[in-house]
Amino acid sequence: QLQQSGPGVVRPSQTLSLTCAISGDSVSNNEVAWNWIRQSPSRGLEWLGRTYYRSSWTTDYAVSVKTRITIYPDTSKNQFALHLNFVTPEDTAVYYCVREEVTKRFDYWGQGTLVTVSS
C-alpha cells in the first residue's frame, strides 16, 4: 500500500514536496522501482521519474522536468519523496506515487494528491 502526503497548495516559484509511505514492501526491494506520475486535463497522465535500488540507487527523470525534479528514497522511514522546484500553474495536477515491479507492471498506486499552484 502507498500512502501519499504533502500540501495541496504551492505558491508559484516555490517547491512542491510530496512523500509516499510504503507498507507491505520495502523501498530497497531490488525487484521494484518507485515512480511519480501526474495527471492534469491539459497534459494527461505524465510520468515524472523514478528511483530504484539494485546494487546502488538509481534515478531516472522525464526530460520535461529534468532540471527541476529530485526523487529520492528515505530508507529509515520506508518511503520516497518528490521535490519539484520553481513550480508554475502548469504544474497543477493530481500527483500519484506508483510501484513498478520487475515485469514492469505498474501495479500499486497511491491515492493521489491534488496540488494546485496558486498565489
Place this chain on the structure above:
Amino acid sequence: DIQLTQSPSTLSASVGDRVTITCRASQSVSSWLAWYQQKPGKAPKLLIYKASSLETGVPSRFSGSGSGTEFTLTISSLQPDDFATYYCQQYGDYTTFGQGTKLEIK
C-alpha cells in the same frame, strides 16, 4: 518520446455490448504495453500488462492483443461497472500514456 494515440476518444455503448479500443504507438514497443481503467476521483487500475496478460483479479471479459505498434483492448460483454475511462501505457522506452478513451452509457 514514444507517442500513443487511442481511438476513439469517446465510445457510447450499452450493457452487454462487445467493445474494442485501439492504441497505436509512434514506434515499436514490442509487447511492452498495458491497459488501465480509471474512474472519477480514483487512481488508474491495471487491467492488462505485456499486451495480453490479464492482471490478477481482473474479470476475464477484458482481453488485450497486439504487438509492435498496434494494440487493442476488448471488453466482451459490457457490465455497468465498466463505464469509465481507459488508458494505454507503453513501457518500452521509459513510459508514456495514451490520451484516454471515455466509455459512456448509450
